Amino acid sequence: MKTIIEPFRIKAVEPIRMTGREEREAILERAGFNVFLIDANDVLIDLLTDSGTGAMSSEQWAGVMRGDESYAGAKSFHRFYDRVQEMTGFSHILPTHQGRASERILFQVTAGPGMVVPNNNHFDTTRANVEHSGAKPLDLVIDEGQVANSRHPFKGNMNLERLERLFEDVGAERIPLVMLTVTNNSGGGQPVSLENIRAVREICDRHGTPLFLDACRFAENAYFIKEREPGQSNRSVPEIVREMFELSDGATISAKKDGLVNIGGVLLFRDADLAQRARNLLILTEGFPTYGGLAGRDLEAMAQGFTEVLEEDYLHYRIRSVGYLGERLTAGGVQIVEPPGGHAIYIDAAAFCPHIPRDRLPGQAVVCALYRHAGIRAVEIGTLMFGGEGNRPEMELVRLAIPRRVYTQSHIDYVVEAVLDVFDQRDALRPLEIVDAPAQLRHFTARLREVGS
């Protein structure tokens, strides 16, 4: 059979409230043309993020009922710990409430003023946490990773020459760790190859510097390695995942992605000393090290999620359904970041509406049009998110992030039709300007207005 079906049946449903175009027009205006300020109840298809928005399985919900809520040493912690240890090989395993809590603790115990943290591409909270420590984040993704229509199979790879040069220029003592984001969210959900992780490991070894993974989407990355990397197709996904983690000295994980849960995070260390310092900080702000700011039931759901996410039927469906959206948009003439990423499709907004200059936020114009036309909520990843204070992101993107196990193919077909309709009428898209915004992470709360073109 050529048709790929969702490998699950639906046991509980959540109604979608239908809205009309006029109603959405008023909602958009009230929200200052910022979709973060729109209520979820006013959204038909919510592609704002794949983070914490997935559907849990019946086994995960069963785990929720099994949750042991003891303060210390709960059974649920041990189930979580055993699962993460089996999957990653790490023995210093700290639960946290989400990815950015892991990041804050990691950079507080490793980084500081005068230091530089290289990554393929820092995610926005990772960047902010590096900066919060006083260190400077640096993005060193390969050149192909910054070109929307390049079809390099591992566009998330680190540029090894630039990494090597950085060590020569600033010296290893000022680089507390090297980070690799798998998959590379800010660069289009693109994977990093095993070969690249091994090469970064080798550079780190030569300089005595630890390598950490930002491993939010480790399973999707491993599936791409199995599909695309020479010599990997006969290995199992859990084997590849294990090798990715074994090549690193630690990791931050937002379990809201490939943990298949609505809340949760993990922080992993090889080094016992660092782990102990992190544990002390964890107690200060998150909770005792056997619950880390979560309920016992959340740890149960995570343990089960980390099992289900490695099932190849699930990953095949996941990567194919995102790929399907990408292929339909490409066939309709829309330039996306190619090839399709693991968790999202990224529309090249600069190519979509070339009549809107970058400082007039072409990506946000597309985001507003999708909401107006079809009630779809996407997110701009471009000048609104990363611009300001002299920063200029490489690309103007609009991300359609696909929640895990939530939408069916007809929902995705609706999204395809909406994007292609907006593309047909792209000349009518209006430029935007910022009316009011905070200095940091401005896209979350900024208010905007449409201006004459």
Ligand code: F0G
């Ligand atoms: N690292 C990456 C690569 C991420 O994509 C995210 C979150 C985080 C770290 C932080 O994790 O949200 O649990 O604190 N990304 C979400 C997104 C928010 O929409 O891409 P968190």
